[in-house]
Structures are given as structure tokens and as C-alpha cells.
Amino acid sequence: MKKYTCPICKKNSKDKFSPFCSDTCANKDLGNWLTGRYVIPGEKITDDSAFDNLELIDTNIKDKLDLS
Ligand SMILES: [Zn+2]
DSSP states (O other): OOOOBOTTTOSBOOGGGTTSSSHHHHHHHHHHHHTTTTOOTTOOOOSTHHHHHHHHHHHHHHHHHTOO
16 A cells, blocks of 8 residues: 655655545645645636635545544
8 A cells, every 4th residue: 555645744644534644634735725825826716616626625625534
């Protein structure tokens, strides 16, 4: 099995939270998206499609976290 490193804190990731080590780091990553840290320079969000994408990411992370 391939080993991943948490992109947030660089610890070994856990399968459940892959590629993160914990839900804390997964949420931090999501926070980065929401605050626009990962927005590509020069690319402006001008329509609702950007928010559709954010919802998609949010759903994916929730699936990985197995929240219920
Ligand atoms: Zn981490």
C-alpha cells in the first residue's frame, strides 16, 4: 500500500483521512479552499460554478471522513 504524507502537517496520513492524517487537517485544507488560498492567480471567480465546485469538494471530504 502506498504511504501518503499529510499535506498539512507532513505526518503520515491515515487511510480513513487520506491524504490527510486527521479530520483536523482535512478541515484545514478545506478551509484553505474556502478562503481562496488555492485560487489560481489571475482567475477570478465570477459565477456560481465556483461555488458548485466548493460544494463538490465539501461532499468528497465528508465522505472520506465518514461523518454520520
Ligand atoms: Zn496532518
